[in-house]
Amino acid sequence: MELRIGVIGTGAIGEDHIRRITNVVAGAKVVAVSDINVENAKRIAEEYNSVFYETGEQVIHSKEVDAVVIASWDPTHAHFVLECIKASKYVLCEKPLATSAEDCKKITEAEIACGKHLIQVGFMRRFDKGYKQIKSVIESGKIGEPLMLHCIHRNRIPGPKHTTVMSIKNSVIHEIDVIRWLLGEDYKSAQVIIPKSTRLAEEGLKDPQIILLETQSGVRIDVESFVNCQYGYDVQCEVVGEKGTVRLPDPANVRMRLKGVNSYEIYPDWSDRFIEAYDIEFMQWVNSVKQETLFGPSAWDGYVACVTADACTRAREEGSIVPIMMPKRPAFYDNEERGKRL
Amino acid sequence: MELRIGVIGTGAIGEDHIRRITNVVAGAKVVAVSDINVENAKRIAEEYNSVFYETGEQVIHSKEVDAVVIASWDPTHAHFVLECIKASKYVLCEKPLATSAEDCKKITEAEIACGKHLIQVGFMRRFDKGYKQIKSVIESGKIGEPLMLHCIHRNRIPGPKHTTVMSIKNSVIHEIDVIRWLLGEDYKSAQVIIPKSTRLAEEGLKDPQIILLETQSGVRIDVESFVNCQYGYDVQCEVVGEKGTVRLPDPANVRMRLKGVNSYEIYPDWSDRFIEAYDIEFMQWVNSVKQETLFGPSAWDGYVACVTADACTRAREEGSIVPIMMPKRPAFYDNEERGKRL
């Protein structure tokens, strides 16, 4: 039996997910779509043989819809997720779960009240082969206890209307989640360093930034965020342990010897870099929904990431080291322990 | 509408394809299985919720079956493929298409007589990202005309009952097909060199072997075949053009700095190395069957590969350079031209 999915938001990433569910994921199909850009949503509904709905609420409450994917404008995420909880439907919500920690908190409270794990947040890096290998190496004990992580997150050029705050809230939030998942512990402080800005960024944008995080056990993390690096989309991550290090490989592209250099391509965009992670994320989400046991990143993970990103933003604004007050995890999310969930 | 697939042969690779069709490929399901090992086939039928049939013929002619996958014992391939043609059903046949060139020829004649392209041969490397990138580089003209290819095909250890002839007919046949596809031309001569054999091979096995091929335009290819290399499964391919070279990357595994070395894992088996190629092969085959336009490797490709492998075997036995008499391609297979089909 195929899982019938409704997709709210048919912009670039929403349409990509519709294509993915239709062509790549076994056992699922898109039956309903909605977007504020009605014309485009209708075109996509037709192309993918699904039904256009006027509102996201209609998608969520439709009897034809078993589960929901939210890929709409960030400020609408919280509302739609809460609506899914009301309808008691599984939902995969693109990051961020909400644009404020307060809203994230409300969502977790509603999920607890409903008594069922319904929410998965779109932190797809947990499904990337490289990050999974790193986690496996850490857990094997081969490199000893992790002491430091050095991370790089570079975009060739930013999306339209990119702001200094978005570099953390929409981009580095991926590192915030995946590192916490790799280490199995929460953060306790944040600091942001602002290097000389590139002249190739739009005026007013602070780019690059360096985010410094400290975990509760004292592991130190530095994340370079650089959204105008010009040369490609480049994500790097090295974990330094007591006895050795492990790091993400570059994607495997052919090696060329030509014109005096040995080279390989660096992808221009995140969609190429993480295409397999997205595919696996959706395949596993569909299967886990069918088995009624989610194991991807939870609402709690979305909440904690939001709290951390907020602290980083404050640290940047104040130019100081900011302690992170992590909310106490309710028992409902206890299966969040390392190894229990993904 | 899901494509209903019957699978003949439920050994290791057959079962893997059943899992793939069920869990990974969108829009298809396994409805029928058959194998001479009845007990195992029944177990698999139950596990994957499909029906066990006593014979392959029954699978092929079942009204419940839209298309067939053949993964049975090599000597049975030709018979089942011919039966699929009789039933006018699409078939994906694992390599080799047949164990003799004569049988391959019969298959192409039957397909021509039936007037419809029904057959795809399981040369999955054409779906591997690395080989596709190499083909794209060649066709871009960046490295000029190809002049030489240096290829490596190493297995950690061979399967049971491996023989000297199987190194070519079951293993190097992948290179035979994929190089011909990369270059868009056929071979005209073959030679086989037998180096000192490893003491770690079973007695009587000539291992390694070096296969030398020449294309009709004069491109020279060397393929090292080494089925007892001990350290892992390793496939390499470098195309040397007039202006530069392009080569397969190693699979992207994490980089470790530990105990005095910088290292990354080499996969132990072909199933890890080419898992994505198999997935894509099946996804695209299912889609192309639904659209009734195959574009993967054809019966003609299977025939030509068999003729070439036979010539290599004779070259090895005779210790001489053997000219390859390529059959003339019927008009029916004319869309085989470079770029027309995959």
Added chain:
Amino acid sequence: MELRIGVIGTGAIGEDHIRRITNVVAGAKVVAVSDINVENAKRIAEEYNSVFYETGEQVIHSKEVDAVVIASWDPTHAHFVLECIKASKYVLCEKPLATSAEDCKKITEAEIACGKHLIQVGFMRRFDKGYKQIKSVIESGKIGEPLMLHCIHRNRIPGPKHTTVMSIKNSVIHEIDVIRWLLGEDYKSAQVIIPKSTRLAEEGLKDPQIILLETQSGVRIDVESFVNCQYGYDVQCEVVGEKGTVRLPDPANVRMRLKGVNSYEIYPDWSDRFIEAYDIEFMQWVNSVKQETLFGPSAWDGYVACVTADACTRAREEGSIVPIMMPKRPAFYDNEERGKRL
């Protein structure tokens, strides 16, 4: 005519330099040695066919000695360098130039008073092929203006009696000098982060440490210092510019495919890693002394490095961001401009 060199200090590095001058460097020979470990110094004098002197002062003032190499205990450096200035003899002093900024200042004042550039400090990384290539890439403008540097300085295990402060003053001081040379500008602030310490360090040692530096134009640098990393001696340096990045290669060691991994050796020690840099440093120093025009790192470079290391140490002790008050460069050292000197 061979340059006659006196060497003060015949410990590990001193003896290595004696071997280097004797066997590797053209146009120079060691004629005089001295050390507080008299027995060992006498043995070395005999082995290398040179003369043992009771004191460093005797070496410096000997008529047989044209130029001096100082490789003695750090606290003696300043005294011997000043003595060389008195004797008006060229001197290559191992880093650090002195153990206090005050002493460094005295040395530069004495050198200015004597009116002749006599002093070179042993910052051999400026002679390393990789760093020279990085400098050349920066100056080519290919990667745009540098914005950030990410550096790693790891030792397998520390030398005996290693202390937290030595990680900066004796080890990271190499980065302090070479980065300033790469960028052609001085620092303006320092911060030190102390991650969770490895359990494999001696008790009381803070290891690893992360040193954060800011240049006057706003370039931000992070240097990981880890003296107990266990796996080898590893120096990395990546410069991130507005349009691209450039980084040091690992040393070229053979690639092995063995036991499931593709690997290459990481050197265990700095002496292997930088052996060629030391060789070139000495060759070029000997030639520049003969031509009476030094172009390696000057007393001023040694002074500035010491001031910066002191600031880092204070930053670590205070746990704060410390502004670096750089002394004003006297006109005498004006040829220190980027490109004028090495």
Added chain:
Amino acid sequence: MELRIGVIGTGAIGEDHIRRITNVVAGAKVVAVSDINVENAKRIAEEYNSVFYETGEQVIHSKEVDAVVIASWDPTHAHFVLECIKASKYVLCEKPLATSAEDCKKITEAEIACGKHLIQVGFMRRFDKGYKQIKSVIESGKIGEPLMLHCIHRNRIPGPKHTTVMSIKNSVIHEIDVIRWLLGEDYKSAQVIIPKSTRLAEEGLKDPQIILLETQSGVRIDVESFVNCQYGYDVQCEVVGEKGTVRLPDPANVRMRLKGVNSYEIYPDWSDRFIEAYDIEFMQWVNSVKQETLFGPSAWDGYVACVTADACTRAREEGSIVPIMMPKRPAFYDNEERGKRL
């Protein structure tokens, strides 16, 4: 005491060696030069403060000359080497030792008659760090017995007046020597394959060529020779053993991420690629001459390389597999055993 060297031949490579002896090698100086291009030789004599002689014979027999370097036109090598034997002087002769096996044989006979090892042939690859590491790995037994070698020897463009025969006699001769040294055994057959020629070579030149060699124990070697590869100077060598492989690294140049690719430079010329090997070759030769015990490649090595290159040439001309009749090694050269000499 400095070794006083006479250099015969002051073309590109001769002048480079003069610079090397003067500036890089400790304990030696050039005191005499000679060349048929008198004007250039005089200029060089003046620049390097040495004496110009009308003839090579005068250089060899001069009382001012302790040892001789021959870098003149290939056909003159044999004569000058024989003259050095007459004068009982040590000589480092650039490869080839002679242009015919007959002349090589005469040289070995003369050296035996004189009773003293005087001759070293300029096969500098034996001094390359990468090849030395490969030899060390083979001898460690880590990869088991060697079974195959895959070698690449590519030049960006050939020197002037390059011919098909020179690709083997002047270029692949380096592989012929170094592989024999790596394996510690001689060859027994040769074959040459001529792929489609590049259109970027001068008319009439067969380029690339593939040389196939077989050692007496059955190890098989393929060497791609490609003198017009356009992209750079590229030497590769992989030894495949029973349990693993070892291969030369590319030279360590900085890694750049720029304009969509990760790249590093491949040197344009052999002089950059092997500069350190040449330096070490000369340093060690000077030291071994001073100690009167040569351990670099001997006249016998030069003879055997010539015999092998001749067989390859015949194999190419005849298009057949040619057995190599190796002369029996006289007892005088018995210290040629693996490990005894370099």
